[in-house]
Amino acid sequence: MLELENINKYYNPGTLNEMCLFDRFNLTVRDQEFVSVIGSNGSGKTSMLNIICGSIPLDNGNIAVNNVDITNMPEFRRLRKIGRVYQNPAMGTCPNMTILENMSLADNKGKSFNLERGTNKNRIDYYRERLKTLNLGLEDKIGIPVGSLSGGQRQAMALLMSAMTPIEFLILDEHTAALDPKTADLIMELTDKIVKEKQLTTIMVTHNLRYAVEYGNRLIMMHRGEIVIDKAEELKEALKIEEILDKFNEISIECGN
């Protein structure tokens, strides 16, 4: 379980451009919940993910995982239990290292990076098997650098790598936004498969309303640092894209657009 409690976050504090993003923001995500998060630009979606992962500091408030406070835990420690996939496919892999080396790195997450051989030969077949599930033919190219793959292929690898070791949470930051529609569909299906297979608690930020409605069992819409729609289970099932669009329009009018 993940709890955000009374989160305050100001940008540029003490200056003329001071902006309050979160004012006593609260969110609780239960185990194995798959939350889709939507909202216009600047509504605080990515900031929320960054606060959860510890990429940006927060001004006030507490974050707890399974009732353990992690507010002051540095980012790299938190990420031991979290897998994160970014919008930019280049963020999740090392371009100058081979597919095999990247898989080996991901496989060693949570263990010590000591002077043992970097790639465990006995694991290569397992890596091939995992890569095969992507249906991209990567299992036959494990010797080539990841930098020579396409964005979609890299993102698929990034997704695979992020969930390679036992993790509890999967954080998806618009991870299909930089891909063409067909590849995006593929990555989304893959995401769903991995989430179900590994029973992960997932938070997915997306601008694709169809994905937000189709996937996951809870939907959140954010606006100016607040949650304006929060529907789970049956209520979410009943939710239509039109309703969300109406809400979007309502907000836009409010903003004077």
Next chain:
Amino acid sequence: MLTILLGVLEEGFVYAIMALGVYITYKILDFPDLSVDGTFPLGGAVTAVLIIAGVNPLLTLFISFFVGGFAGILTGIIHVKFKVRDLLSGIIMMTALYSINLRIAGKANQPIFSRETIFENAFLDKIIPESLTPFLDVIILLIIVAIMKLLLDLYLKTKSGYLLRAVGDNETLVTSLAKDKGTVKIIGLAIANAFAALSGSIYTQKSGFFEISIGTGAIVIGLASVIIGTNLFKQNSFIKVKATTAVIIGSVIYKACVSAAISFGMEPSDLKLITSILFLVILIVSYYDQRRKVKTNA
């Protein structure tokens, strides 16, 4: 002719070890580390003092290596813990080391002539036949360079080595792997400066004296070797050479160019000028080379 060739090879090999260190910071870590200018003479100063004190010359190599590594750790801490920019961290360390090196050596010029070194000692006199003597230095250097290169190659294939490569390639991924990227950078800087200090130790034993100014421009020599080497043997060229080997070859080529410039009538005092002009030429050539390649590919 043979003397010149041997001289180029010897100098090239001595600096190649430092160049391997610069390869780690510049190519792998993407960190322009100027502390090399201080750690190269640091190795020299430590070695001079130890040899005068009668320490085994082979042992001075190890001690220099560790002292250099320690200096590298300090550069890393300045950068990682105190958030000082990478270039500035190196400059701070390099400047501080200038005084420290003087303190260690006691004076700006410390001769160690007639002392035992790894190149001249009773053991070698006994086992090496007269006919091999002219080649002795280059053979010893080749052995050391080969060992260091192999060690580095092996290290880069370990889990720790993978992580080092990853931090230069994509810092975010290292964080995603639940590892502190700062620690990894410090490890990289330690190894790189250990190599530089080892190189300085060998340089001092080879030339028979420690001189405070040997560090000035060391980073330029290292960078030039790395850039020549890695550009000469790009991955797509038909001769496949490991990057570490390429760096060693680059160092020898670079020393050959400097030696050629001197034989064309430049004074030895022009050395640093030649060094920097050559480096500039290399940078310009590799830049236009890249542009040309991009154009032909497009």
